[in-house]
Amino acid sequence: MHTLWQDIRYGMHTLLKSPGFTLVAVVALALGIGANTAIFSVVNAVLLRPLPYKNPERLVMMWQTNLRQGIGQDSVAAPNFLDWREQSQSFEHMAAYRGQSFNLTVGDKPEQLPGAVVSASFFQVLGVKAALGRIPQTEVDQPGGNLVAVLSHGLWQRHFGADPNLIGKPLTLNGESFTAVGIMPPGFKYPLDDTEVWALSKRMVPELPITIPGIDDPLTLRGATYLKVIARLKPGVSLTQAQAEMATVSHRLEQYEDNEGVGVKIIPLQEQLVGDSRLGLLVLLGVVGFVLAVACANVANLLLARAAVRQKEIAIRHALGASRWRLARQLLTESVLLSVIGGVLGLVLAWWGIDLLMASIPEEIPRVKEVSLDPYVLGFTFAVSVLTGLLFGLAPALGASKPDLNSALKEGARTSTESIRRNRVRSLLVVSEVALALVLLVGAGLMMQSFLRLSEVNPGFNPENLVTAEFWLPQFKYPEDGQQAAFYTKLLERVAQLPGVSSSAAISVLPLTGSDVSTSPQIEGRPEPDEGERSEVQLRSVSPSYFRTMGIPLLQGRDFTTRDDEDAPGVAVISEAGARRLFGSKDAAMGERLDYVGDTENPTWSEIVGVVGDVHESGLDQEAAAEVYVPYRQLPSAFMYVVTRSALDPTSLTNAIRREVQAIDKDQPILEARTMNERIAESIAARRFSMLLFAVFAGIALVLAVVGIYGVMSYSVARRTHEIGIRMALGAGRGGVLRLVVGQGMILAAVGISIGLTAAFALTRVMSSLFYGVSATDPVTFIGVAMLLTIAALLACYIPARRATKVDPMVALRYE
Secondary structure, three states: OHHHHHHHHHHHHHHHHOHHHHHHHHHHHHHHHHHHHHHHHHHHHHHHOOOOOOOHHHEEEEEEEEHHHOEEEEOEEHHHHHHHHHHOOOEEEEEEEEEEEEEEEEOOEEEEEEEEEEOOOHHHHHOOOOOEEOOOOOHHHOOOOOOEEEEOHHHHHHHHOOOHHHOOOEEEEOOEEEEEEEEOOOOOOOOOOOOOEEEEOOOOEOOEOOOOOOOOOHHHOOOOEEEEEEEEEOOOOOHHHHHHHHHHHHHHHHHOHHHOOEEEEEEEHHHHHHOOHHHHHHHHHHHHHHHHHHHHHHHHHHHHHHHHHOHHHHHHHHHOOOOHHHHHHHHHHHHHHHHHHHHHHHHHHHHHHHHHHHHHOOOOOOOHHHOOOOHHHHHHHHHHHHHHHHHHHHHHHHHHOOOOHHHHOOOOOOOOHHHHHHHHHHHHHHHHHHHHHHHHHHHHHHHHHHHHHHHOOOOOOOOOOEEEEEEEOOOOOOOOHHHHHHHHHHHHHHHHOOOOEEEEEEEOOOOOOOOOOEEOOEEOOOOOOOOOOOOOEEEEEEOOOHHHHHOOOEEEEOOOOOOOOOOOOOEEEEEHHHHHHHHOOHHHHOOOEEEOOOOOOOOOOEEEEEEEOOOOOOOOOOOOOOEEEEEOOOOOOOEEEEEEEEOOOHHHHHHHHHHHHHHHOOOOOOOEEEEHHHHHHHHOHHHHHHHHHHHHHHHHHHHHHHHHHHHHHHHHHHHOHHHHHHHHHOOOOHHHHHHHHHHHHHHHHHHHHHHHHHHHHHHHHHOHHHOOOOOOOOHHHHHHHHHHHHHHHHHHHHHHHHHHHOOOHHHHHHHO
16 A cells, blocks of 8 residues: 555656646546546436335336237226236236326416326335325225325425425315325425326226216226326246236236237336437447547557657666566556546536536436436446546556667667557557547437438428417316317417417317327228228317418318317318328318227217328327317317417417416416427427537547547657658658658548448447438448548648658757
8 A cells, every 4th residue: 555655646746747748638538537427427317226116126017018909008998907906916016097187276376287196006016105194095995085185295395385284184186175195205206207296086986086088987998098007016026927927817808808919018117217218328328438438549649658758767767676567557557547637527527517418408308307426426437537547558558667678778769669569559549539539420420410301390380489388177177078168169269369369279189299199980881990900090189270270281171160069060180191091092081981989889970071281290200190180079178289379479478378268267277388399399309419419429539539640640740850850851842741741640540430430330220210311321421421530630630740841950860
């Protein structure tokens, strides 16, 4: 330890004697380590950190499947959930839930809160307890049980001032009286990051308290899938064992008509929550790893150059008795010191960078609010710093610790076998830097092209000057279809009369919101298709003027009118993609009749009276959906989006809409109000985030690679001053010297570019799922990046070459 401390002190003294070298090396390492720390903090929070529940490795998500219909993952029907729970032996607890918005009325200011309706064992499955009060279990399973609610810690503080006496008091949710029975601990938000209320009771529907719109008796309909199911495996039971048992249970339940072909899929809960984020985050982690590798190569080159300058010092120490291991350890200590200092600065950069990441990271990435510099991230940074120091310091230390005493101690020595070996190592490092930088630049170029092409996609409607407001009418207050339709009719009439509003309409599922309501319609005059051959379309309930308000073109026929109410014959409008799917072409759809419920025994026919343009419902990167639109008076919905086209400022328009809502129902809040442009931006936010990070890190790698080329060429010119002087004294012109130096550097760049193109050709294929509208081997991107890097390398070589042409032969020869 005494010797180690001696090495550290001497290393610090040596680094302080060369402040320029130390600063450049520390900054390069800080950029690489800081980028890795920032991205790893996200990867740690999303992918690696265990879920904050008891024994999270035993938590699973359970889905229905129907491979005959091409359904690999579907929600669960209530009777199937009850049978799963009763007939399975692999689980300690099993619970069901579904998303539900709640209108909370406190005083005269209503607020719509995201929440969930959960079965009594929901909290037992997760293994969580209330921070205040209690969590109901068996008592709410009894018919006639009270309506009770558990609140989030944030809601308790925000709305009720953290009043401990709230427990046992009534709350008005969706117009009904609930009893507040528990407050959850801070940070508990499952199933969504913004969940505020969990409702429990069996008063209306066993296991789930709120009735399901359009479903009279959910417990008898195995075809009505609307539940999410979570479960906790028993100790010692593996996922494979549970899956095998549930396969037996689902096979047994195929005796029911709607369960033919229905299976069960079990997924670990953490894997389910991560979803599609895994690949993107791992790619970003790989990208910052490349940046760190470029930084390491850069610093290794600096250390090699510095070792050449210190050749005489090292030779003298070796001549005085220092062993090779002792010298190597001293040099490695200096490298690790450099890296640790860079790591400390990188940690500061990461702390700042995480704030930037959190400001731009898409909300769809799970658990992003848990990102922090926790002990695991700090340990990662320390480990990376030490390993980095060893990585870039090993080759210079081993080379410098075995000096050629005969040549090193000569005053005029210029070359040696060792210096030739070092030059080769430096050249190899430059080639590696260029190759790594090119791979990152190609990836960034493909991501940019992909994002630009995605941004240019026509969504199928005009998003300009379009404001959307989301509503959910409480079932208790608006139980009848006519009441729901009347509310939206009155609201649309009032909003349409606001100053500056050109049109207003409503739809049950707004494009780009991630919602999905599909159906397999029955077409009049056609035989019922076989199982697995049904044509599925998206079902939308809309008000008159919806297509005009959204700017969706009417291709044939007519729009809905106010006469298309519940007493009028059924009508429908179909999208062009829907017409092609169901009838072969848009021309063949007009006048056809279909039953969008798909009831083969008692069909209710709706005549197709119009064909409209296609809309990208699920995302700009997804194909346009096949859709069937029906009048909202013929298919009422408690949940609707109101869309308003106006040149007014969105904030003032939203406030005006809120006032009209309050005039109709003082207890009805707006769930969410946003412009359509904001929704489009959110739908491509993940791609924008990946593209920006890729571009930033690729830019850093490019700068480091150019600096590396410049440093090697500058060092080469300085070491070859005598040679260049002799060449010029013998008649070599400035142009010849310029070509000599530039040519040497460009050969290294060319080799690096060739290796980088080969590597990029292979690696970008792994990222193909992240691209849109561009091939993973797009030749334009590959050629453009290669040209960019060639120009950058040429500039990096030109400056030292210009300096070489200004060498005075007399000065160079006199120096020798």
